[in-house]
Amino acid sequence: AQTVTQSQPEMSVQEAETVTLSCTYDTSENNYYLFWYKQPPSRQMILVIRQEAYKQQNATENRFSVNFQKAAKSFSLKISDSQLGDTAMYFCAFMLIRTGANSKLTFGKGITLSVRP
Template sequence: AQTVTQSQPEMSVQEAETVTLSCTYDTSESNYYLFWYKQPPSRQMILVIRQEAYKQQNATENRFSVNFQKAAKSFSLKISDSQLGDTAMYFCAFMGPQRGGSEKLVFGKGTKLTVNP
């Protein structure tokens, strides 16, 4: 079974600085999908970014980018120019390749990020 590990339970960063959240995963699949979700204090789960393993180019969404290292099975999230509104729990998640099969989202335990003014 796939597992997702987020080794940093909590992190903090100063406003306007850059922070990187770590995620590693374990799988024997060659193709799969990775996600970062954000959960602010409102508890709403919000998709931040999505990466397809067969794409070598790292995904980017505005101030959010990933560093996807397939061989190392690493999928870190970089937040540039951190804003107070980035304060949230961040979850890394893995999904296997099959469409219509038994592939589900597997979540890490989360990293609580605090952006300080």
């Protein structure tokens, strides 16, 4: 079974600064995807960024980038130039890629990020 751990329940960052959210996971599999989702108060889960485990290059999406350390099973999210609209809960998630697997997402408990003006 796969597990995802987000040990920081809350973080706060000043607007325009950079913040890093931590995530570790545990799996014996080799082929998987990792995701960061954002959940604002509206409850709508929004995909922020995705990383394929077979890719060594870290994924980037505009102000969002990841530090993927496969051997350490670590997958952190860096948000640069934080904006007030980044205030939300952020969830790290794991998806096993295997023939016959159902592509369900396994989520961490999430971290509440507050961006201060």
